Structure formats: structure tokens, C-alpha cells
Amino acid sequence: MQLKKQIRYNHLNLRNNFPNDYINNISKIISYKLFDLPVYKQCESIFIYLSIEKEIDTSYILKKAQDDNKHIYCPVITKNKREIIFKKYNKKNLIKNKFNILEPLYEEEKISDKKTLIIVPALAYNKNKYRIGYGGGYYDYFLKNNVYLASVGLCFQQFIIDFKEDFYDENVNIIITEKNIY
Numbered sequence: 001m002q003l004k005k006q007i008r009y010n011h012l013n014l015r016n017n018f019p020n021d022y023i024n025n026i027s028k029i030i031s032y033k034l035f036d037l038p039v040y041k042q043c044e045s046i047f048i049y050l051s052i053e054k055e056i057d058t059s060y061i062l063k064k065a066q067d068d069n070k071h072i073y074c075p076v077i078t079k080n081k082r083e084i085i086f087k088k089y090n091k092k093n094l095i096k097n098k099f100n101i102l103e104p105l106y107e108e109e110k111i112s113d114k115k116t117l118i119i120v121p122a123l124a125y126n127k128n129k130y131r132i133g134y135g136g137g138y139y140d141y142f143l144k145n146n147v148y149l150a151s152v153g154l155c156f157q158q159f160i161i162d163f164k165e166d167f168y169d170e171n172v173n174i175i176i177t178e179k180n181i182y
Helices: 004-016 020-036 038-042 059-067 138-145
Strands: 045-048 071-077 084-088 094-096 102-104 116-120 150-154 174-176
Touching: 020 038, 020 059, 020 150, 020 174, 045 059, 059 071, 071 102, 084 102, 084 138, 116 138
Parallel strands: 045 071, 045 116, 116 150, 150 174
Antiparallel strands: 071 084, 094 102
């Protein structure tokens, strides 16, 4: 079994070498699979990260969610350790945080509820639906301490790998890759 730190390093390097066309095509496939899920159709609000660099591109989900009149909220890192809150998505009012990730600035905050679908970023997942993120623990803390309809991970199929989760890790309900839904 590989250590998470090693997996994070290896998979960031591997992903950074993916051609943009490849990421674009995979992102579309994954997005369309999401749109067919009952949890997408049932949700009223979507908590979704704004993709950066070579992540699965969430812009397709943002567009469709807007067209479907879903309420869209994006993560904002707070001053509290490992805490994120979600604020209303407004394309015209975004600012880069300390990790160079866009966040809504002056928008309203939303608390998740049983009508909220959470789209969770990750580098890799295992078969038990646990993730390796970027090492901050923000989503583990959020998933553990909040109510929601479902949590969904978006992932490249080749990044479903074998690793042992830690006691503080939280898994997602569903993983979508270009080939499978777990």
C-alpha cells in the first residue's frame, strides 16, 4: 500500500501531464452521468468546487445546474482550521484565496440540508469511496459535521486505486468516473 503523501505527489504529477482535450472529454462524460442520477434531479442546492488546473472540469455542471434552476454554492475557506463554508456562486464576484482557488466574495452563506448535493474534489479514491484530496482535511470535516442529500466524487477511472483510509477520513456516497459509477 502506498502512503497518501506519495499518492498525492504521484497523481498530481500524472494528472498535470494530461492533455487539456482529454480532461475536457472526460469532464463532459462524468458531468452527463451526474445529470442522470436521481440525487442530481432531486437536489435543490449544489455545493460545488470551482475546478482549477487539471481537475475534472466543473464548468459543465455549473452551466447545467444554472439552466435547471438549482441553487449553486461554492466553498470558502474560513480562518478556522479545516473549516469551509459555502457561499452563493456569482461568476462576477469571485476572488482567489491563499491556495489560488476562486471563491465567492460577498455572497450569502448557505447551510447544507437534505436537499443539498455536494460535489467533492479529490486526486484519487479507493473502492470504499474514501478520497485523497490535497491534504487540508476541509471536506472530511465538512462531510462529518453537516447534513446533505448525497456527496459525489468526480474522478478519473485510473485514479481509483488501493490505499488505506485514516480514522479521520470521510467517504462520499457516490463516485463518478468516465467508465463507472460506484
